[in-house]
Amino acid sequence: MTQKSDLKSKLKKLKEIVAWFDEQEEADVEAGLAKVKEGAELIKESRRELKNIENEFEKVKKEIDVEEIGVDEVKLNSQKKDIDEVDIDDIPF
Numbered sequence: 001m002t003q004k005s006d007l008k009s010k011l012k013k014l015k016e017i018v019a020w021f022d023e024q025e026e027a028d029v030e031a032g033l034a035k036v037k038e039g040a041e042l043i044k045e046s047r048r049e050l051k052n053i054e055n056e057f058e059k060v061k062k063e064i065d066v067e068e069i070g071v072d073e074v075k076l077n078s079q080k081k082d083i084d085e086v087d088i089d090d091i092p093f
Contacts, residue, residue: 007049010042017042 017039021032 007046007053010046010049014039014042014046 017035020035024032
């Protein structure tokens with residue numbers, strides 16, 4: 001199962017747990033405790049998956065930043081070359 005669909009299924013299960021609690025007319029402490037434990041585990045697993053997803057986004061962002069730095073360096077080198085080609089005698093002051 002992919003990370004996206006796994007996270008999606010966990011969130012769906014959490015919604016089902018919330019709906020179960022909303023539908024209860026009488027308190028069933030034992031069943032409620034089991035649902036709370038299941039929900040807590042789903043939340044922990046979802047947080048881990050979200051952290052992994054966040055890390056992947058950070059990797060992509062760093063790759064983009066590196067590529068942008070490379071482009072900026074090329075622009076600067078090009079501008080420096082243009083400046084180096086200026087003849088001092090052509091400057092009007």
